[in-house]
Amino acid sequence: MHNNKPVKTVTDSITDIQNEIIDNFSLFEGDMESTLFYLMDLGKKIPAMPAAHKTDEFIVKGCQSKVWVYPTFTDGKVQFEADSNTEITKGLVYLLWSIWNNRTPEEILNRELFFIDKIGMSRMIGSQRSNGFASMIKQMKLYALAYKNSNN
C-alpha cells in the first residue's frame, strides 16, 4: 500500500464512481433496512426534474414504479434528467445518473457496469425491481445510441 494516490484521469472516473458505490454499500454489511434508507437518501441528490419533462414519452417502460429519463446532448456528451415516483427507485436511478450523466455516448455504451453484481443488487431489490433497473439501463443506452448515430 502506498499513500500517494495515483493521479486519476477523467476516463478513469467511471471506474472510480463504481468502486465508491461498492465501498459505500459494503458498509451496511447486507443490512436491508440501512441499505434502503441509504438508497432513499441518494435519490434526493438527483437535481430536480422539470415537471414539463415528466411526460409519458419519457417514462421508462418495464418499470413497475414510474421512472422518467429525459436526455439532452451538449458538446458531445449526454445529460440526463431523471426522477421516479418511488423513493427507493429514485435511489437506483441516482446510481446510474451519477455514473452516466455528462458522458460521451461511447462511454455509456461501452463501459461495463460492474457495480451491480458487486453490491448484490438482485438480492437487494428482488427480481421484479431488477427487471425495472435493467429497463432503465437499456433506455439510457438507447438514448446514448441515438445521439451516437446522429453524431456520425
Add this chain to the structure above:
Amino acid sequence: MQSVAKDIQYIRSQFPILHQQVNGKPLIYFDNAATTQKPQAVIDALLNYYTTHNANIHRAAHTLAARSTELFEATRKSVQRFINAREVEECIFTKGVTEAINLVAQTWGRKFLTAGDEVIITGMEHHSNIVPWQMICEEAGAVLKVVPINDAGELMMDEYEKLLSSKTKFVSCVWASNALGTINPVKEIIRKAHAAGAKVLLDGAQACSHIEVDVQDLDCDFLALSSHKLYGPTGVGVLYGKRELLEAMPPYQGGGEMIREVSFEGTTYNDIPYKFEAGTPNIGDVIAFKHALDFVNETGKSTIAAHEHELLKHCVDGLNRINSEANKQIITLVGTAAEKVSVQSFVINGMHHFDAGMMLDAKGIAVRTGHHCTQPLMKHFGLEGTIRVSFSVYNSKEEVDVFLDAVRSLLKFAQQ
C-alpha cells in the same frame, strides 16, 4: 383467552416455514391472500407420495397405481365433503381457480352464449374472473356487464338488480374480494340470477379458507376454489359444477383420460369428472391437498374465522389509532365493508406502496403491494395500488403489534 393463544401456538408449530429469520428479523407472514403456508402434514404427504406411492393413476394394473388412484380419489371425496357437493363426480380437479373459470367460460360459454346475451361480473373481480369472460363474450358477440361498487367496497345490489334481465345468461362473481376482503351476499346474488334464468359461478379463491362452504345450500351452479390458498400445494384447484350442467358442457381439452373410445373416425368422451381432466393430473399435489383439508377440518372453520377476525379488528383499530395519534389522516383504509374476510388494504399518504412494502420486508414483514390483479378496482378508488395485509390462522396479535410499530416507523418518510 389463554386457550386460544395456546391453540394458535400449537397451530403455528405445524408450519415449519414460519420459524425463520428474514433480513435478520423473525418472519411475519402477512401475505396469506396470495398464498397460505403449508402445514407439516401436507409437506410430509408430498414427500411420502414420491417416496412410496408414485405411479400414474386410473389405468395401470399394478399395486402402486392402485394405491395412487385410491389416494387421488380420496382427495376428491374430501373435497366433496368440504363443499357439501351432492355427488363426488361434480368435483373436477384443475390447476387452480384461473383454469376452473377458463374451463367454464370456454365450454359452457362457447356452447350456450350467443350474440346479444349478457354476462355479469362485478367491479371487484380478480383479472382471472374478468379476462376469460371478455374473451368468450368477444367470441360469442355477448356483452359483459359490471356491477358497480360503493366507496366502502361493497356491491351496489340495486344496480345488480337493474342489470339482470332475460338477456342475462351468466353471472360470475367473487365470493370474497382478494384486494378488499369484502364478502359478497352471494346467496342473494345467486337467487336473483336464477330468477332471471341465469347460471352463477362463484370465485371462491379467498372465501373458502374462511367461510363454511355448502354448494347445495348456496345453490350455485359452479364454484372455483384453490388448494394453495387453503394450506395445500400450488397447482391444484377445484371446479364444482352441478351434474346436469357439467354433462351438457363440451370437453375443455382433448387428450388421455377424458376419452371413452378413440378412433380416427371420431371419439367418444368419458363421464364426468374425467371428461374435464385430460392428461395426467397433478397427482402428488392433489393427494397432499387432502391433508390441507384435514387440517382445516380439524382446526375448524369457526376457530379459523374467529381468530382471523380478531386479528383484522386489532389491525384496523391499530391503523386508525395511528391516524388519531397524528391528529390527521396519514393512513387511508381501502375496503371498509361491513362483512369482510381477514384482508386489509391501505395506503400511507405521501408514500409509495412499493417503498412501504420494501421497508416492511427489510423488517421481516411480508406484505403484498401493487394492484393485486384488480386494476379496474384500483382505478375505481383512484389508486395505482395499495399495501395489503392478510391474516391466517397461524398469525398472532403480537405479530400485528410488530407490524403496527413498523408502519409507525415508516411515517417519517411520508411526504406530508
